[in-house]
Amino acid sequence: MDERVEVIHGDITKVEVDAIVNAANSSLLGGGGVDGAIHRAGGPAILAECIKIREKQGGCPTGEAVITTAGRLPAKYVFHTVGPVWRGGEKDEPRLLANCYRNSLALAVKNAVKTIAFPNISTGVYRFPKELAAEIALKTVAAFLQENQQIKKVYFVCFDGENYELYLRKIDELKARA
Numbered sequence: 001m002d003e004r005v006e007v008i009h010g011d012i013t014k015v016e017v018d019a020i021v022n023a024a025n026s027s028l029l030g031g032g033g034v035d036g037a038i039h040r041a042g043g044p045a046i047l048a049e050c051i052k053i054r055e056k057q058g059g060c061p062t063g064e065a066v067i068t069t070a071g072r073l074p075a076k077y078v079f080h081t082v083g084p085v086w087r088g089g090e091k092d093e094p095r096l097l098a099n100c101y102r103n104s105l106a107l108a109v110k111n112a113v114k115t116i117a118f119p120n121i122s123t124g125v126y127r128f129p130k131e132l133a134a135e136i137a138l139k140t141v142a143a144f145l146q147e148n149q150q151i152k153k154v155y156f157v158c159f160d161g162e163n164y165e166l167y168l169r170k171i172d173e174l175k176a177r178a
């Protein structure tokens with residue numbers, strides 16, 4: 001696994017990076033989980049920019065990502081990406097989840113972001129199986145980093161203990177296979 005990848009157990013709103021990624025929904029109007037936490041901690045400036053994006057492009061499709069201010073958060077930007085709802089795995093969910101990570105990293109490159117933090121997209125309300133989600137997240141980010149030197153650090157911020165343990169184990173497995 002790439003040395004620039006790090007796993008943290010905690011709250012993404014507290015992480016000091018250039019950009020944090022939000023697991024949003026396509027309305028961009030906020031919600032529960034990490035989305036609710038980011039809007040609460042970052043304040044109304046984030047929602048104001050989301051509303052402007054909605055007016056311009058009508059929300060954000062699944063797998064895509066958009067950029068706003070981070071308001072009062074220690075980060076500079078919030079990247080809002082929309083993970084797939086798990087519907088059994090035959091609805092292109094794995095590819096769409098990989099797109100969330102790839103498109104967020106592409107947005108990072110475009111905006112001169114060097115440090116970025118991801119939550120465990122889709123593994124809450126959207127019910128994506130956690131182990132498969134971790135595998136997709138780690139492999140997609142590792143592949144992107146192989147082709148990119150601008151990004152200096154990628155944090156996976158695991159809020160729940162189950163995801164944290166899973167990420168540590170998956171990284172060990174990937175290292176052992178390398």
Ligand code: AR6
Binds near residue numbers: 035
């Ligand atoms: N920091 C980091 N991770 C967090 C935090 C936090 N403060 N709070 C929760 N998580 P979810 P989804 C983790 O449900 O499955 C929203 O209503 C949580 O433990 O937030 O992509 C949106 O508006 C879980 O592992 O996002 C959408 O409607 C992970 O974040 C919908 O939920 C993702 O859980 C998106 O569902």
